[in-house]
Amino acid sequence: MMPAACDANHPPSTPPVRVEVRLREWAVDLPDTLPAGTLAFAVRNVGHDDHVFRIKGRGVDAATRVLEPDLTDTLTVTLAPGRYVVECPVKEPEEREDHARLGMHRRLVVIPR
Numbered sequence: 001m002m003p004a005a006c007d008a009n010h011p012p013s014t015p016p017v018r019v020e021v022r023l024r025e026w027a028v029d030l031p032d033t034l035p036a037g038t039l040a041f042a043v044r045n046v047g048h049d050d051h052v053f054r055i056k057g058r059g060v061d062a063a064t065r066v067l068e069p070d071l072t073d074t075l076t077v078t079l080a081p082g083r084y085v086v087e088c089p090v091k092e093p094e095e096r097e098d099h100a101r102l103g104m105h106r107r108l109v110v111i112p113r
């Protein structure tokens, strides 16, 4: 069925799909594949260090604020089908390598819904 004409107050969008993400030393825990569309990444830092959730690809480059341990943030982005990278870009002055190189880096595949 064709969508009806709509006004600006009612854009033809589906509700965001909530995705749980956990950040820790040294991993980003989330599913390997997700459905295209608007995704609300509910990110919690379950580690002992400060972390950030960043997603890049297909013209998207978005990140949470810096999360101290136990803090949460929600990052809402609209993703087209394709390949993305998620990572933590934090590098503390006393650490030899950034968190992405330590393991907080993985690929994400977004599939048509």
Ligand SMILES: [Cu+2]
Binding pocket: 049, 050, 051, 052, 088, 089, 090, 099, 104
């Ligand atoms: Cu980190």
